[in-house]
Amino acid sequence: MSPLDSTIDPTGLGRDAAIDLGVFRANVSILAARAVGGPLVIDMTADAYGHGLVRLAHAAVESGVDILSVRDQGDARMIADAGIGIDVRCWHTSRFSIPPAGSGIAAFGFGMELTDGAPAGIVPVMTVSAPVLSVKRVPEGHGVSYGFVYRTRKETTLALVPLGYADGIPRSATGSGRMAINGRQYPIAGRIAMDQVVLDVGDAPVVPGDRAIAFGPGLEGEPTAADWAECSGSTAGEILARIGRRVPRRYIDREVAR
Numbered sequence: 001m002s003p004l005d006s007t008i009d010p011t012g013l014g015r016d017a018a019i020d021l022g023v024f025r026a027n028v029s030i031l032a033a034r035a036v037g038g039p040l041v042i043d044m045t046a047d048a049y050g051h052g053l054v055r056l057a058h059a060a061v062e063s064g065v066d067i068l069s070v071r072d073q074g075d076a077r078m079i080a081d082a083g084i085g086i087d088v089r090c091w092h093t094s095r096f097s098i099p100p101a102g103s104g105i106a107a108f109g110f111g112m113e114l115t116d117g118a119p120a121g122i123v124p125v126m127t128v129s130a131p132v133l134s135v136k137r138v139p140e141g142h143g144v145s146y147g148f149v150y151r152t153r154k155e156t157t158l159a160l161v162p163l164g165y166a167d168g169i170p171r172s173a174t175g176s177g178r179m180a181i182n183g184r185q186y187p188i189a190g191r192i193a194m195d196q197v198v199l200d201v202g203d204a205p206v207v208p209g210d211r212a213i214a215f216g217p218g219l220e221g222e223p224t225a226a227d228w229a230e231c232s233g234s235t236a237g238e239i240l241a242r243i244g245r246r247v248p249r250r251y252i253d254r255e256v257a258r
Contacts (some may be wrong), residue, residue: 013162014131015247019051021059022254023217024125027107028063034119039066042107044075045091046241049108050168051126052249054082060107061086109217110226110236124224127216128168128243132159132181132208135201144198145190149175152189157201159186161212164195168243169214169228176231180213180222181206215239 032040042065043049048056057068057079067087070076076088105111109124135157142152152158161179165171171192178185179199189200199212218224225239232239 013133015162015167016127016129016250017050017243017247018127018129018250018252019055020125020127020252020254021055022252023109023123024051024056024059024107025063027109027122027125028060028065030119030121031106032064040064041067041069041089043105044068044079045071046237047075049105049237049240050243051108051240052251053078054084055249055251057082057084057086105237105240108240109224110240123219124215124217126225126240126243127222128163128214128247129211129216130161130163130214132206132210132212133162133196134160134208135206136160143190144200145193147191150190150200152200157203157206158189159199159201159206159210159212160196161199162196163212163214163247164193164197166194166244167247168239169197170232170234170239170242172234173228173232177228178223178231180220181210183221185221185223 028042042060044053044057047053053075060068061084065086067089068079069089069091071091073090073093076090079086079088106118106122109118109122111118137157138152138155140152140154144150144152144158159181163169169192174188174191177188177192179188181201184204186199186201189198213222215225215228216222225236228239229236
């Protein structure tokens with residue numbers, strides 16, 4: 001992954017949603033191989049499920065996608081205004097339905113509950129992270145976050161991370177959500193707040209500046225959006241689409257060998 005530009009987050013808190021265009025194109029190539037005898041359709045609903053409509057539409061065209069589907073005319077106009085020459089179909093103004101080869105959010109790394117899931121080899125495109133702002137050693141019985149619904153079971157270290165429900169982290173995952181630091185997952189301690197979460201990192205040598213990954217591809221020990229969906233009673237699509245504007249999108253382009 002490319003180095004994080006410290007100026008990308010205007011708040012100075014270092015929130016980051018890295019969108020890997022190379023992974024997206026590799027996913028599209030897998031879907032294209034399944035779209036034999038029909039057009040390859042990619043669903044760009046909800047700002048391309050939070051990945052950025054125009055940027056991902058460009059990448060889709062470069063990858064040989066035939067049709068983009070959206071749910072409102074504003075999205076269709078945005079693609080046209082960006083000079084992207086591709087057939088765009090709007091769900092609410094036609095009888096168009098997406099064929100299985102392009103259904104759901106497979107191009108972004110996940111399957112849909114009502115289909116047979118994502119094809120083999122599909123990898124999530126977005127990684128959401130933020131730096132640890134502070135760490136604090138606390139004793140057994142220390143109450144954490146609103147209402148002290150979480151109390152430490154022993155002496156431990158707490159790490160403060162500036163990602164909360166205003167950024168799209170589901171508050172319903174209080175008590176079950178996890179984030180990863182240095183390849184190891186840690187539980188969220190206490191309620192998920194608007195602007196932050198607290199992780200119980202035990203005796204791990206976590207220091208301010210270490211990056212806490214809310215979710216990513218899941219290839220280096222971090223949770224995925226599907227993990228967050230499971231612990232919050234949601235779907236991967238909802239988790240991706242709800243990541244807010246306070247988390248700047250950063251586009252990277254790794255070569256993917258599959």
